[in-house]
Amino acid sequence: MVSAAESGIQARSLKVHLINPSNASFGTAVITPRWLYVLAGATPGCFGDPILVDETLEQSDPLQFQRGDVVGISIHTGNALRGYEVGKVARERGAYVVFGGIHATLYPEEALGVGCAHSVVKGDGDRVWAQVLDDCSNGVPKPIYEGGRIDASDFVPARWDLIPRKSYMWASVQTIRGCPKHCSFCSVWRTDGQRPRQRTADAVMEEIVELRRLGFRYIALADDNFYPVSLNDLKLAARQNPERLRELEAIRAERFELMSSLADLPSDTVFFTQITMEAAEDPQFLDAMKAAHILGALVGVEAVTPEGLKDVYKDFNLAGESLVERLQVFRQHGVHVLGSFIFGLPSDRPATFDATVSIAQRSDLTFAQFVMLTPFPGTVDFNRWEANIGTDAPKVAGVPITRHWLIPHDLRPKLYSPHPVMSTDEIRERTQGVWNLYYSMGSIWHRSRFLKTAKGRLTFVLISKIYRQMYADTGIAADSARTSWSTRWARWLAKPCRMLFAGKPMPELSMPIANPGYRPWQHQRIDPSGDALVTIRP
Ligand code: SF4
Numbered sequence: 001m002v003s004a005a006e007s008g009i010q011a012r013s014l015k016v017h018l019i020n021p022s023n024a025s026f027g028t029a030v031i032t033p034r035w036l037y038v039l040a041g042a043t044p045g046c047f048g049d050p051i052l053v054d055e056t057l058e059q060s061d062p063l064q065f066q067r068g069d070v071v072g073i074s075i076h077t078g079n080a081l082r083g084y085e086v087g088k089v090a091r092e093r094g095a096y097v098v099f100g101g102i103h104a105t106l107y108p109e110e111a112l113g114v115g116c117a118h119s120v121v122k123g124d125g126d127r128v129w130a131q132v133l134d135d136c137s138n139g140v141p142k143p144i145y146e147g148g149r150i151d152a153s154d155f156v157p158a159r160w161d162l163i164p165r166k167s168y169m170w171a172s173v174q175t176i177r178g179c180p181k182h183c184s185f186c187s188v189w190r191t192d193g194q195r196p197r198q199r200t201a202d203a204v205m206e207e208i209v210e211l212r213r214l215g216f217r218y219i220a221l222a223d224d225n226f227y228p229v230s231l232n233d234l235k236l237a238a239r240q241n242p243e244r245l246r247e248l249e250a251i252r253a254e255r256f257e258l259m260s261s262l263a264d265l266p267s268d269t270v271f272f273t274q275i276t277m278e279a280a281e282d283p284q285f286l287d288a289m290k291a292a293h294i295l296g297a298l299v300g301v302e303a304v305t306p307e308g309l310k311d312v313y314k315d316f317n318l319a320g321e322s323l324v325e326r327l328q329v330f331r332q333h334g335v336h337v338l339g340s341f342i343f344g345l346p347s348d349r350p351a352t353f354d355a356t357v358s359i360a361q362r363s364d365l366t367f368a369q370f371v372m373l374t375p376f377p378g379t380v381d382f383n384r385w386e387a388n389i390g391t392d393a394p395k396v397a398g399v400p401i402t403r404h405w406l407i408p409h410d411l412r413p414k415l416y417s418p419h420p421v422m423s424t425d426e427i428r429e430r431t432q433g434v435w436n437l438y439y440s441m442g443s444i445w446h447r448s449r450f451l452k453t454a455k456g457r458l459t460f461v462l463i464s465k466i467y468r469q470m471y472a473d474t475g476i477a478a479d480s481a482r483t484s485w486s487t488r489w490a491r492w493l494a495k496p497c498r499m500l501f502a503g504k505p506m507p508e509l510s511m512p513i514a515n516p517g518y519r520p521w522q523h524q525r526i527d528p529s530g531d532a533l534v535t536i537r538p
Contacts, residue, residue, distance in 0.1 A: 014137055015069045016047050021083040022055035023409060028494035029056040031220050034172040035074045037158035042129040049162060057167050060086055067094030070136045074101035077376050077405045087115035096136040100125045102191050106378045108144055114406065123147035126156040152197040160210050169501040171211045172222040175204050175258060179225040181276065184313040185342065187378030188224045196228035198254050201261040209511050212266065217503030221273035227285065230278040262292035264512035272296040277317050280326045286333035296336040304359045307347035327363035336366035343431045344373035344415050350422065353430040357437050366447065367464065369471055370434050372427065375416055385417060439468040459500055466493045
């Protein structure tokens with residue numbers, strides 16, 4: 001069969017739409033949904049530029065979908081239901097509907113049924129997308145495409161030339177997929193795998209330089225875990241497995257090589273990423289992050305007690321006062337932390353909420369988020385929870401709670417497992433109380449003291465308030481009236497907020513020439529006893 005890409009005839013008659021589904025639209029968004037621009041990059045030129053719709057900005061318009069068009073929708077569990085609504089409408093209008101993303105990978109049958117999909121792409125879509133489009137244009141889409149876990153050298157760069165520059169505060173670039181940890185509430189290590197797949201420094205830099213030319217100076221490194229090899233991993237490997245040690249050292253060396261390149265970017269560049277708390281034991285890594293303009297990181301603290309950390313298989317974290325000291329290390333090295341905490345763990349007690357807010361206040365965190373434990377598909381927690389419930393799951397609006405993402409948003413329970421000592425309402429109210437305390441005007445102002453000017457501190461207050469407004473929806477009043485008020489408020493604030501992040505376009509910026517000077521981190525080795533990291537001088 002002649003492919004559409006080869007014939008170029010049928011391909012031209014169909015349009016490709018890529019939709020990032022969301023119930024709430026703010027007109028302005030914090031971070032670009034990277035997948036939209038990557039799949040645009042993976043779309044062969046014969047299909048023309050895809051039409052990109054990010055519903056966190058504006059809702060999609062069904063009238064845009066025409067018979068024979070291809071509508072690609074990527075979903076995670078949180079936006080699956082909205083994605084299915086879009087899929088249904090697109091199919092009714094005669095378009096080919098294709099789902100991808102973590103949730104569709106886990107539940108392809110659901111996307112084919114509830115989402116009315118013709119096809120589901122499982123795993124990475126970068127390479128297989130061209131085949132999907134070809135098959136649709138020939139009228140023969142397959143139900144399942146196996147995208148697999150492709151090598152980093154096959155990651156497709158994003159088409160940033162298609163971005164509406166004035167709609168986003170932060171751009172997003174991926175440097176690594178996969179995470180070697182195995183936290184019980186997280187699906188990343190199961191979907192993206194535990195083997196870190198790192199892009200080369202040059203591939204990452206090319207995208208970043210393009211973004212800086214366009215005027216983005218705040219860029220999220222949208223990685224599963226920017227810190228894939230801890231010192232402890234090196235020490236263990238040094239004692240047990242020399243071959244593994246060489247692998248880990250190579251991964252680590254590539255991280256430093258990337259940071260060395262990032263360090264050569266204009267000095268006002270700011271990156272934000274996601275790392276584990278173990279990085280606090282690794283001052284050279286933190287210093288390299290600072291030099292590389294990686295000035296902020298999300299750190300999953302999760303729980304402040306040893307019992308809580310055991311609940312989530314995260315006992316590589318610290319608890320109590322040691323936790324405060326450990327978190328303070330990030331700021332001492334110039335890295336600001338957004339700490340993430342989970343409430344509703346079986347070991348939580350009423351006192352846990354006060355203890356958490358106290359630790360969050362004293363740990364020099366710049367921001368914090370407090371989420372309620374939700375069993376997400378693809379996680380150990382979910383499998384255990386689903387098995388415990390068995391086949392006779394309670395239903396809400398006719399949907400078993402083991403498929404909670406299909407329950408209409410307003411009716412969704414806030415907690416899914418009965419807690420040993422607290423009611424769901426109590427956990428919800430206490431969680432909201434923690435958000436209120438942490439983001440009270442007095443607390444925010446106190447946290448802003450690291451900024452030296454009144455203007456800087458006021459900006460910090462504004463950003464803190466909008467962050468709280470956009471993300472604290474665990475709330476006492478998550479009813480639709482309150483949610484829509486909240487959305488309006490965030491919508492109103494988001495525009496001026498974006499201006500704070502805007503950079504000056506730098507169309508003349510070229511790829512920095514690699515600085516051949518001595519970089520101490522390129523010469524690190526674990527010592528033969530496996531006890532320490534030593535710097536080998538040339
Ligand atoms: S929560 Fe973070 S550290 Fe844990 S498995 Fe997921 S990505 Fe890795």
